[in-house]
Amino acid sequence: MTNDELQCLVEEISKKDFKRPFRHQATFNKRLRTTGGRYHLSSHRLDFNPRVVEVYGKEELIGVIKHELCHYHLHLEGKGYQHKDSDFKKLLKETGGSRFVKALGDKTTLTYRYYECASCHSTIIRRRRINTEKYVCQCGGKLKNLVK
Structure with a gap:
């Protein structure tokens, strides 16, 4: 999967499941080791670990995308976007995002x-x-x- 395909997938999931557009950049980041994805608060960019697709496939990646989009949309709305916040937990449950990514097995x-x-x-x-x-x-x- 390329970065362009990832960008289209993130935009599609955002429109379909969150009913809001995704207007920033989503890319794969090979430097991520233990996490499935990351939301950057300052630039609103999303990074995803390419190993998630390699090891578990597209379905697990979709769960990670929904998780990161929860952070993204809640932060832009000024609501609780952290894992501990009830807004985050509620939105994650509504959209069916994954709480944690499965072990990627890249322990050195x-x-x-x-x-x-x-x-x-x-x-x-x-x-x-x-x-x-x-x-x-x-x-x-x-x-x-x-x-x-």
Whole structure:
């Protein structure tokens, strides 16, 4: 699905389910990881995660579009547009939007780096790399990189 097709879909859903026009921009944003979509308060733009379509298809994307359109229309009307607001919950229920997007399964595996002290032989586990030329162990010993 292209950004133009997404724009047309968002405009169509807005007219059909919300009885109001969508007059701003809707695009896919590949940088979104854990969320299905995002509404920008300042520009009124909508971003959507392309993984929602890839993993779950168009039906799940429509639920996410309705969710973001609830934020959009309520904010423009000056009503409660946040998840906790009753206006938002009511409109979301009326339109059949999804409350949460299903897990997208793109959890990255955590990588760890292991270092050993040359003098006390303690093992140091870090997620970030340590510059072994600059940093030393707590005992003052030189660190060496262990490959695991």
